[in-house]
Amino acid sequence: MDETIKPVEYTDDNIRHLSDMEHVRTRPGMYIGRLGDGKLPEDGIYVLLKEVIDNSIDEFKMNAGDRIEIDVEDNLRVSVRDYGRGIPQGKLVEAVSVLNTGGKYDSKAFKKSVGLNGVGVKAVNALSSHFEVKSFRDGKVRALSFEKGNLQSDKTSKSTDENGTYIYFEPDNTLFKNYSFHDDIVEEMLRNYTYLNTGLTIMYNGRRILSAMD
Secondary structure: OOOOOOOOOOOHHHOOOOOHHHHHHHOOHHHHOOOOOOOOOOOHHHHHHHHHHHHHHHHHHOOOOOEEEEEEEOOOEEEEEEOOOOOOHHHHHHHHHOOOOOHHHOOOOOOOOOOOOOOHHHHHHHOEEEEEEEEEEOOEEEEEEEEOOEEEEEEEEEOOOOOEEEEEEEEOOOOOOOOOOOHHHHHHHHHHHHHHOOOOEEEEOOEEEOOOOO
16 A cells, blocks of 8 residues: 555545435435436436326325326426325425425325325425425415425415316426437326326326327
């Protein structure tokens, strides 16, 4: 061993604590696997989309909403609206931005669930340059907006819309370099959802998605 090489200094200053959102952004691979640019079905932007849709599927499985509307704008920005129960408004911030927080740990609220780890939509929030969530419940809507996981606005107002949840996200292009949602990959994903969930209606950019069995 060359005795002139000294070990790198390691002090208290090297010990860092990351917030939940910072951790996801610093180590995205732990949460969504590869980043990618959208050319492959396993690329991260489709994992983000799946995490959002899975929550809506869970509502369907609990007999709380049989319609999901998904729109992809300019192959870059996504909105998902379901007509389930709506995320409880009092815990809306925690539900979309604090890891290991969610309703799936309570088997009373979700007897059947696709997503169980309390991470999904939080990762979407952290890895998006812009993220919005609206919870419609009992004549009120609570709306939050975030940038890269940081809360920007929080408003509650009256609403005549049906109960349910709306989520909009734009993946962060500093992480997902030159990304683009590919229509054929998204459509195949949605067809699989309808195939596995008889009675579910998925509208994609204004048209109904049918499974290959229909």
